[in-house]
Amino acid sequence: MRIKSISLTAVFLTLSFNIYAQNHNPLKVLKTLQIGGDGSGWDYLSLNPQNNRLYVSHGSRVNIIDKVTGSPVAEITDTNGVHGIAFVPDTNKGYISCGKLDMVKVFDTHTSKVISEIPTGKNPDAIFYEIFSKKLIVCNGKSNDVSIIDPQTNAVIRTIDVGGKPETAVSDNKGRIFVNIEDKNEVAVIDVKTFTVLHHWDLDKEEEPSGLAIDTKTNRLFSTCDKMLVILDSNTGKVIKKTSIGEGSDGVVFDSASNTIYTSNGEGTISVVHQDHANQYTSLPNIETKKGARTIALDPSTHHLYLPTADFSTKEKDSRGRAAILPGTFQVLEVGIAGTGKP
Incomplete structure (x- = not known):
């Protein structure tokens, strides 16, 4: 039944996309989830698939929203300069990069309470969980480096100089991380087995x-x-x-x-x-x-x-x-x- 369900979903998505492409019927805003607040700025937002909640960076807080109902669930405050939110699969651990504090805050996804603080490089920005190494990757915008956090110990185990301002990063899930270097107009490639920079691609x-x-x-x-x-x-x-x-x-x-x-x-x-x-x-x-x-x-x-x-x-x-x-x-x-x- 699972295989059949996945196959039908794939067919449906393909047909939907083809209809969209042929008829030029644009996607549209279906809902507006109102959050409110004091007029602060924002950066990234992340979905936690384990609880169907959206975590939205917003000034000095993270707004937590129920994805299904659009209702506010909770706030995590004192996250000054918040940029990104990441989650470790099959755990109740979430991680918030706090740019103005030069740290990542760890919180419990069940209670939304901060349980630990991890010093990083300057102005930690984008953050994500990397499957191959089972580590968290943090791009530090003002110290031109990347912090590698071990979620088992909640500590930085390596800092990698990437030669410029790292804006965001992704993984191929096979042992390499790719980092946009904003001020050098390039992509840096990191080997996660050795935590060294392999290439700078123009x-x-x-x-x-x-x-x-x-x-x-x-x-x-x-x-x-x-x-x-x-x-x-x-x-x-x-x-x-x-x-x-x-x-x-x-x-x-x-x-x-x-x-x-x-x-x-x-x-x-x-x-x-x-x-x-x-x-x-x-x-x-x-x-x-x-x-x-x-x-x-x-x-x-x-x-x-x-x-x-x-x-x-x-x-x-x-x-x-x-x-x-x-x-x-x-x-x-x-x-x-x-x-x-x-x-």
């Missing part, structure tokens, strides 16, 4: 790589740069293709069920690129979202997309000269195909 003059995703079946990396998606061979570093995307992208996901790449663009769109095969890609119509929705998470069970954003003032500016966030308007957009339950 992004063919494209600038400010931010979001990074991987297809482990075709060995392809998807790096979002300034208005450009760069697709590389994860074995060799060869640039396979470059394709235009929206402005202000800070995130990208790859849905292996439909072989689709989604980039979240701060201008208020999602760029959609279909992987026809390993060396051929087709750009599809953008999905309209909202201004500020620049990071993204994929739910692999429903294939819905989630993007945090807020409403902005048309008159007031913040300290960086950008449109000020209106207090009480922080939200998460849920994106899918209307009437199907899946994108």
Whole structure:
């Protein structure tokens, strides 16, 4: 029954995608999960598949949302400069990178209480659990290095100099980690068996790589740069293709069920690129979202997309000269195909 169910799901997703591509029927925002708050900024959000909750970075806190109902569950406070949230499978451990504190906080996913603090490099940013090494990988934006945390001891066991500002990272689950180096316009490759840098791959003059995703079946990396998606061979570093995307992208996901790449663009769109095969890609119509929705998470069970954003003032500016966030308007957009339950 399980095999049959998976097969039917795959057929359904393929048919849904084909209808979408042929009719240019765009995905759309299905729900807006209202969170509120004081007008603080945000960065990444993560889905914990073990409890169906969304964990959303938000100023100096993490908002925890029930994915199904959209209701708030809890908050984890005192996470100043929060960037990312990661989880260790089959445990009740979650990890939060706190950029302004130069530390990662460990919390219990059952109680949402902080249980430990781990000093890292300066301004820890993106964080994820790496399956091959069974370690947590933390990108430290101001010390130009990557911290390797052992979840068994909750301690940093190695710090790797990557020669520039690490923005985010992914794994091929076979012993190599790939890191976007934002200020050097390259991807660094780390061997997790030795925790050493193997390569620095050039992004063919494209600038400010931010979001990074991987297809482990075709060995392809998807790096979002300034208005450009760069697709590389994860074995060799060869640039396979470059394709235009929206402005202000800070995130990208790859849905292996439909072989689709989604980039979240701060201008208020999602760029959609279909992987026809390993060396051929087709750009599809953008999905309209909202201004500020620049990071993204994929739910692999429903294939819905989630993007945090807020409403902005048309008159007031913040300290960086950008449109000020209106207090009480922080939200998460849920994106899918209307009437199907899946994108």
